Amino acid sequence: MDLRAREDGRALSGARPILVIGLDGAEPSLVFDRWRADLPTLDRLIRSGAHARLESTIPAITVPAWASMMSGLDPGQLGFYGFRNRLDRSYDNLAIATAASVKHRRVWDHVSAAGGRVGLVSVPQTYPIRPIDGDVVSCFLTPGPQSEYAHPPSLKAEIEGWIEGEYLVDVPDFRSEDKARILRDIYRMAGQHYEICRRLLGRQRYDFFMTVDMGIDRIQHAFWKYMDPLHPKHEPGHPFANAIHDYYVHVDARIAELLELVPAETIVVVVSDHGAQAMQGGICINEWLVQEGYLAVDSYPETVSRLESVGVTWRDTRAWGEGGYHGRLSLNVAGREPAGVIRADRYEAELADIAARLEAIPDASGQAIGSTAFRPDVIYREVRNVAPDLIVYFGPLTWRSVGSLGLRTVWTFENDIGPDDANHGQHGIFIVHDPERPGGGRLHADQQIYDVAPTLLEWLGQPLPEGLRGRPMELRT
């Protein structure tokens, strides 16, 4: 069906078009309060619409948060719990959760199946691209500019004519101290990204168009310490003190350009998958497990090394962890893992014990940090595929989880593990502007990320699938 040939381009009966602008990691305290006066476009949408903090998934991380937001399902229902997931109960068979891992329909799949026209630019977990009725430019999980990052395939050649230089799937060489170069690349990536959106929206009417700006997340991870006096590594008066602020202002202006291009009756949603906050440091989860006798290695490494390269003595190991913005802990259970040691009848007791002990890890000075160890079977409706036994927030996500061994300490403040300026916050933003139903600028109570998809589907006049974790929001009353 060639919807371009339709006279009015409206394919979904009675539904008005929706534009979703995702800002990965946009922090509510910055958008709603601190910098709101400097963000005229977002301020206008807020004043004429409705807004709320949006509570993210646990874990509050790009994968699985965007997929949960756009499917209405929790990570357990989706069957992935972070960027890399165990495929089975062996110790070393992990895979990255791409679009291939998403086995449920997201909003655009419903729209496309109903005959509507879809546009997607840089929406997480859209690589590898699934054919839909519309235009797709895949996300930062695309291997590189040589990959098939556009649908239809002819779009790739068009994009190469629209942008300057090679297409950037993400900011290259992110773990660099050359912050000026990182800043340039963030703007270069945003420039390409918004140019593609402008070109597509300028020539085509979409029933559902969604784009996600990854620059906000990237700039927060790389530049937070220059802005935040409470960051442990804050440098007062640094030339990059306004880098994040200026990028938010830049994005606000780019959003204004996109709003010029969509039909006047379009419902506009601006949303983030999580927020951001200063990172205090890293808790070395596997160092702690070694020190506490849960994890045995063949030979303790002389240099900082990934666990997988150290050699775990599985017959003497009860638990191991993984690093990232949050911690993941797996127990080595007899009859479940290949060399499991925890008897099945001891599983519950062991899990409760280690959860309590993880939550009690203090900071380096012995002060409590308020960590939480979540059980997937408690926080999710169901647990598909292989979940960690515990998902751990060190502090309220104020500390990252470090999986490497060789540091000889439980606490690290060095940034050789990865960018450490910011960690994620549990709440993102949700702003809706419906020109036909003004919201009066009301700040609503916190909304749930799972409620976004059912809300959008309701506005699109689509039936809600059964079994969703979320339900339509009540925002415009």
Added chain:
Amino acid sequence: MTLGFTVWLTGLSGSGKSTIAGHLAMSIRAAGLPVVILDGDEIRSGLSSDLGFSRPDRDTQVRRVGWICDLLTRNGVVAIAALVSPYEASRAEVRAAIGRCLMVFVEAPIATLKARDTKGLYREADAGRLTDLTGLGDPYEPPAEPDVHCVSDGRETAESCADRILERLRAVGYLADTSVDDERPSSGAGYSPDEEGEVRARLTELGYIE
């Protein structure tokens, strides 16, 4: 556009490559994907009828079939090549060119092949009338790192070998990303090993994983 992929079956004549290819093709077609089998014997009777069995001719045969597999893969078709393809270098060359390619080694002991001998080639070789049969007169270099290794000695059936190949195709994501309504457990990511390494390194740099 959904990309295709190639399954390349290599092994001695009579080892069961074509039989496995047939089972595999049926399952992949049932999943709704277009499949083409490129069988060595058929190719030699047509497209490659000008080629003999010298090493340069055998390499040319592999490159021709590899070129077709690449073309099909890039255009959304699943190609299954069932080819003796005895030399590691030319197999590695086409595998790299195709990218989305699974290398399957179908191994069979010579004694089994001689007992089976459906084409009568081993009798001819033993009688001295066929001097360049791979595995006897001509060399066969087993793949150093096949993605799937089937042993065709009577203990594993062609169906179960095909099942293991299907499992591997799902694990690397070539077969899992075909339908949004496919609710089988998540498996691979849809990357080649090099691509997976590239994306993993990027995610590590970004701090998402370690």
